[in-house]
Amino acid sequence: MQTNFTPAQLEDPHVAESEKILRKCVHCGFCTATCPTYVTLGNELDSPRGRIYLIKDMLENDRPADAEVVTHIDRCLSCLACTTTCPSGVDYMHLVDHARAHIEKTYQRPFMNRLTRGILAAVLPYPGRFRLALRLARIGRPLAGLLRRNPALKPFAAMLTLAPRRIPARSAYAVSGSVQPVAEKRGRVAILSGCAQPVLDPAINDAAIRLLTRLGVEVVLPRGEVCCGSLVHHMGREEQALASARANIDVWTREIEAGGLDAIIITASGCGTTIKDYGHMLRLDKAYAEKAAHVSALAKDITEYLATLDLPKQMPRALAVTYHSACSMQHGQKITMAPKLLLKAAGFTVRDPAEGHLCCGSAGTYNILQSDISDALKARKVKNIEATRPDVIATGNIGCMTQIATGTATPILHTVQLLDWAYGGDLPEKLRHLPLG
Numbered sequence: 001m002q003t004n005f006t007p008a009q010l011e012d013p014h015v016a017e018s019e020k021i022l023r024k025c026v027h028c029g030f031c032t033a034t035c036p037t038y039v040t041l042g043n044e045l046d047s048p049r050g051r052i053y054l055i056k057d058m059l060e061n062d063r064p065a066d067a068e069v070v071t072h073i074d075r076c077l078s079c080l081a082c083t084t085t086c087p088s089g090v091d092y093m094h095l096v097d098h099a100r101a102h103i104e105k106t107y108q109r110p111f112m113n114r115l116t117r118g119i120l121a122a123v124l125p126y127p128g129r130f131r132l133a134l135r136l137a138r139i140g141r142p143l144a145g146l147l148r149r150n151p152a153l154k155p156f157a158a159m160l161t162l163a164p165r166r167i168p169a170r171s172a173y174a175v176s177g178s179v180q181p182v183a184e185k186r187g188r189v190a191i192l193s194g195c196a197q198p199v200l201d202p203a204i205n206d207a208a209i210r211l212l213t214r215l216g217v218e219v220v221l222p223r224g225e226v227c228c229g230s231l232v233h234h235m236g237r238e239e240q241a242l243a244s245a246r247a248n249i250d251v252w253t254r255e256i257e258a259g260g261l262d263a264i265i266i267t268a269s270g271c272g273t274t275i276k277d278y279g280h281m282l283r284l285d286k287a288y289a290e291k292a293a294h295v296s297a298l299a300k301d302i303t304e305y306l307a308t309l310d311l312p313k314q315m316p317r318a319l320a321v322t323y324h325s326a327c328s329m330q331h332g333q334k335i336t337m338a339p340k341l342l343l344k345a346a347g348f349t350v351r352d353p354a355e356g357h358l359c360c361g362s363a364g365t366y367n368i369l370q371s372d373i374s375d376a377l378k379a380r381k382v383k384n385i386e387a388t389r390p391d392v393i394a395t396g397n398i399g400c401m402t403q404i405a406t407g408t409a410t411p412i413l414h415t416v417q418l419l420d421w422a423y424g425g426d427l428p429e430k431l432r433h434l435p436l437g
């Protein structure tokens with residue numbers, strides 16, 4: 001694609017990077033076929049190609065964002081299906097990140113939209129505040145129907161609907177320190193505790209820690225770790241996201257210098273995609289660029305790391321697992337086979353749903369801020385999953401688990417919970433009602 005930036009504009013490294021990305025796009029439109037918003041809405045401006053044109057026009061003309069650009073960029077899930085499909089290697093992720101930051105700096109959103117986004121950014125990344133918000137949501141749940149009738153209040157209705165009916169107790173591992181292996185030691189890793197996940201489902205990291213220590217890996221839970229920054233990063237709140245990244249890099253760098261780390265384990269693929277991008281996010285920060293690149297290189301999804309440990313093959317079990325590949329897993333991190341191969345080796349029958357490349361509509365805060373499109377995508381995803389007649393659904397991202405669970409009665413677990421059970425752990429609570437013989 002031809003671009004027309006001036007030399008003065010290209011002195012801004014963010015603009016220079018976006019210009020390079022834009023030049024790679026050859027307008028072929030292959031990406032439209034796999035874009036969930038184009039598939040749902042059928043509007044070119046809600047396709048990757050349409051958004052690329054809007055971003056190009058806005059940046060080239062040095063214009064503040066307007067309502068049209070904001071509408072179509074806000075509808076983008078950042079699912080990155082377009083990057084998997086694109087034959088020219090267009091780095092849409094960093095282009096849309098730049099556009100979102102530009103929107104945040106130059107556009108005054110309507111009051112209710114600003115308020116909603118402000119609340120989400122002030123609550124979700126902080127486990128204590130998030131836990132309190134979930135308690136309040138339980139009380140407010142009966143109001144969801146009423147709130148849904150007012151378009152400006154729909155996000156609050158979505159929050160109430162998504163909030164779990166039961167808030168699990170805190171994990172026994174919810175203190176910083178180190179969990180020693182119970183077999184001969186063969187590794188040392190840190191595990192990201194995260195922000196929303198330990199409140200919504202602490203059983204996920206508990207399973208990962210049990211499994212890793214049983215396999216001979218010491219697991220460190222470093223003091224001072226914060227949210228990875230992904231939630232606010234996708235809202236264009238760049239400074240808040242970078243502050244989180246720097247805080248975590250300091251924490252992990254201390255740990256690397258103190259005892260060495262083979263990996264930084266992440267059990268939520270949405271967080272993994274962002275942490276693997278820290279090196280890029282902080283490339284212009286002289287004090288952090290090198291440390292950030294090192295942290296990104298050490299970041300591993302739990303299944304990526306487990307795949308290196310050569311787990312023994314287990315006897316088959318009569319349990320059909322439909323694997324939902326989170327967008328951040330398959331498109332963001334390009335991890336497609338490891339989770340399924342691990343589940344198969346652990347004895348499960350693994351099934352793939354149709355349209356596995358399409359997002360479930362969760363996408364961070366998308367299911368709150370864009371609940372209509374999100375609901376349509378959820379219904380499509382659940383229909384495709386249920387057509388495979390699973391006993392259980394497995395996935396690697398808490399956002400997808402929360403989203404899909406509100407649309408089906410089939411139990412949904414994190415992949416590592418099934419692996420923990422298969423390799424000596426207890427039967428996960430969500431499966432206790434199943435006749436497992």
Ligand code: SF4
Pocket residue numbers: 034035036037038046047048051075076077078079080081082083092
């Ligand atoms: S990130 Fe997803 S929703 Fe956004 S343009 Fe690409 S395919 Fe479409």
Ligand code: SF4
Pocket residue numbers: 024025026027028029030031032048049082085086087088089090
């Ligand atoms: S597939 Fe790639 S090159 Fe083709 S229009 Fe989409 S982003 Fe541009």
